[in-house]
Amino acid sequence: MKPYTKRSYDLLHEGVLALAQIEAVGMRVDEAYLAKAIHRTERRINRLQTTIKKTDVARIWKKTFRAKTNLNSNEQLGKILFGVMKYPSTLTTPSGRFKTDGEALSGVDHPFVQDWLRLQTLQKALSTYLKGLVREMKDGYIHPFFHLHTTQTYRSSSDKINFHNQPVRDPKLMRLIRTAFIPREGRQLVEVDYSGLEVTISACYHKDPRMIEYICDPTKDMHRDMAMECYRLPQAEVTKPVRYCGKNMFVFPQFYGDWYIDCARSLWEAIDKMKLQTTSGLPLKAHLAQVGIHSLGRLDPKERPQPGTLEAHIQQVEQRFWKKKFPTYARWKKSWYEAYRQKGWFKTLTGFICQGYMKKNEVINYPVQGSAFHCLLWALIELVKHELKRRRMKTLVVGQIHDSLVADVPVGELEDYLKLAYHVMVTRLMQHWKWICVPLNIEAEVSPPGMSWADVKPMEIPK
DNA sequence: AAACAGTGCGCG
């Protein structure tokens, strides 16, 4: 079978040309800042390494591995902490080694671990991000590549540098790296992204009425509601970080096919890691104890979760989520997967055909992920190849991150650009693809003139 | 020296 349709081929063809134009334009980098940031980060790494080498863990490490000692080795760290020092280990890698990622190490109560993890973060900042920028920079500009031929899902990918994974969630790391990205003279950086794009696009497939209500009614908030259920809180006691956990440790994982055991684990671990409290200031574990949840539970799939554990509670939340709240979505998952099992392929709303061996979760997720990106891609093509040109605007689109566009905008063009972005990304796109039956929306973040990507602040989009 | 598998981590 031909793995594409004419309209899907045309989208990629036009998309490749538009993305090539963006690559050629490139994004400006603050060379002086970059040099300073590298120097500073190298010094911090050296200091931290000195501290770490003086600890008892490092002594045991050297005694064990002798000449082969490598304080950067995850495999060696696992053997020292869990093998030699006998800290309890619950998680192993697929090949049977001790897992030593942040989650696995959060169970080890030793100051060495915090320092070691901070060192890892700084080293990644230095080698992947700061030095990556230096390597790819030419005359003060970088030209990240954007590909449409590398992915399973018909999303895009980016490399040299990877523009898609620049730090943003950790505020310190965000500032260290994004300060290096700056606008050209007399301009400001503007990032416009779709709000909840994948949720909206998934609704175009399954058409679950309650999900559509959540998307359309601005007074409703699915992530807040699920945070309330997961931690058994009344609405007024849900703080921003608690809502964040409801969203990223329950709702999205559930959409992508996760299950209650892993959700319960991350919801529980987040309480200490993020020092979660209620609005009134009660630590969340104390609150949970008040409502009868005293421990996480054994998280053993072979056992029935014990009453009074978070595991048992989240299992119930999961059942309500799919059986009571979003039954139409649940039925769509089932029938979509069944259809794939019959035919061996499926077609996305944007006309792409996915075929070959896929797992259930892949069959469910690919169409949403791909089609969501195609919304951005269509808007990007219209902006770059047609609208900006036709209006003789000087705005330059400099990058794309799955559901967002980064542009370098002359100060005087800001208002026009924001209006145009809304016109293309929302109004015209919904006219173009009639299958988008749930309203789209966008949000903007803008840096003050001459300031960096680290300095962007939310801004209303003028209508 | 180059290639490869495995691991971890940054983003949506």
Next chain:
DNA sequence: AAAGCGCGCACTGTTT
């Protein structure tokens, strides 16, 4: 019965 999806990059440790 099986139990998050998609990427790119750096690094370790082994094999070719």
